[in-house]
Amino acid sequence: MNQSKTIFSGVKPSGDLTIGNYIGAISQWPEMQDKYRCIFSIVDYHAITVKYQPEELRKRILEITKIYLASGIDPKKSIIFQQSAVPEHTELAWILGCSGSYIADLKKMTQFKDKAGEKQNSVFVGLFTYPVLMAADILLYDTQAVPVGDDQKQHVELTRDIAKRFNNKYGPSFVVPEAIVRKEGARIMSLTEPIKKMSKSASNSNSYISLLDDIEVAKKKIMKAVTDSGTNIDYDSADRPALANLLTIYAQLGNRQIPRLVKDYQGKGYGEFKKDLAEIVAKFLTDFQNKFNNISNKEAQAVLESGRQQASALAQMKMEKIRKVIGVR
Numbered sequence: 001m002n003q004s005k006t007i008f009s010g011v012k013p014s015g016d017l018t019i020g021n022y023i024g025a026i027s028q029w030p031e032m033q034d035k036y037r038c039i040f041s042i043v044d045y046h047a048i049t050v051k052y053q054p055e056e057l058r059k060r061i062l063e064i065t066k067i068y069l070a071s072g073i074d075p076k077k078s079i080i081f082q083q084s085a086v087p088e089h090t091e092l093a094w095i096l097g098c099s100g101s102y103i104a105d106l107k108k109m110t111q112f113k114d115k116a117g118e119k120q121n122s123v124f125v126g127l128f129t130y131p132v133l134m135a136a137d138i139l140l141y142d143t144q145a146v147p148v149g150d151d152q153k154q155h156v157e158l159t160r161d162i163a164k165r166f167n168n169k170y171g172p173s174f175v176v177p178e179a180i181v182r183k184e185g186a187r188i189m190s191l192t193e194p195i196k197k198m199s200k201s202a203s204n205s206n207s208y209i210s211l212l213d214d215i216e217v218a219k220k221k222i223m224k225a226v227t228d229s230g231t232n233i234d235y236d237s238a239d240r241p242a243l244a245n246l247l248t249i250y251a252q253l254g255n256r257q258i259p260r261l262v263k264d265y266q267g268k269g270y271g272e273f274k275k276d277l278a279e280i281v282a283k284f285l286t287d288f289q290n291k292f293n294n295i296s297n298k299e300a301q302a303v304l305e306s307g308r309q310q311a312s313a314l315a316q317m318k319m320e321k322i323r324k325v326i327g328v329r
Contacts, residue, residue: 008143010041013060015200016210020188024149030072038078070291081307088315092136100162150186191225233265
């Protein structure tokens with residue numbers, strides 16, 4: 001494990017992880033393991049900010065762990081742990097909420113606006129303060145870079161602001177992190193409403209493809225995916241977002257370049273393109289699910305316990321310093 005730079009990222013164990021989650025974030029993690037100290041969390045406390053079932057949450061925590069492993073994250077190279085198993089996360093979140101986080105900033109967070117909608121007066125406080133806990137997740141490990149999907153970039157910017165305010169008040173205490181957002185595939189869109197991000201919490205299951213979807217079901221979703229007016233295959237994310245989204249999925253899962261795909265499909269229709277894309281998705285899912293199914297719950301639990309020990313050691317050292325800095329020790 002290279003100690004030159006620390007990378008931190010995490011996934012919330014709620015809903016089915018989609019190919020959008022994989023392409024936008026998780027797929028870039030394995031290649032970072034040989035370059036940096038990588039810490040990847042299952043951020044389960046973030047999952048309880050909205051309605052959930054405890055039994056479902058327990059299942060999802062192990063599922064996400066196995067997805068990490070199936071994606072190529074190696075517990076010998078990276079720390080994989082469950083957020084709630086390291087209590088320093090919530091302790092630091094409280095401190096940051098008192099020393100660096102402004103209500104005005106939290107009100108600007110687009111994810112809170114999207115999830116709360118018109119019911120902002122009846123949602124739990126945790127949904128509002130979610131970004132502060134995310135900041136604690138990141139700052140606790142002196143993280144220098146955070147690989148995230150495009151939708152989380154705003155939260156990393158807030159984390160930077162919180163770190164700077166804390167450092168200005170108490171002296172150098174936290175590393176100010178940067179977001180790493182991939183150039184292509186950072187935001188995979190819905191298959192049914194391509195102006196919206198593909199979401200694992202969407203009510204219409206045809207709008208997303210889960211990493212654990214039945215293969216034939218996934219192929220049907222691709223064939224049903226909306227396309228734009230016109231018949232030629234070209235890439236135009238502004239005027240033809242549906243086709244641009246499908247081309248991006250094809251390129252990312254098929255390891256192809258979009259300009260080459262456009263050239264290869266000149267003179268061919270949507271039907272042939274989508275049929276080929278369905279096969280690309282099917283091959284990816286088959287390979288991924290074979291790896292996933294070969295990982296037992298017992299193995300996943302062992303990985304989480306080992307990761308807890310490693311993450312706890314780092315978190316405890318950091319919090320000893322922070323407690324002294326703020327005057328409670």
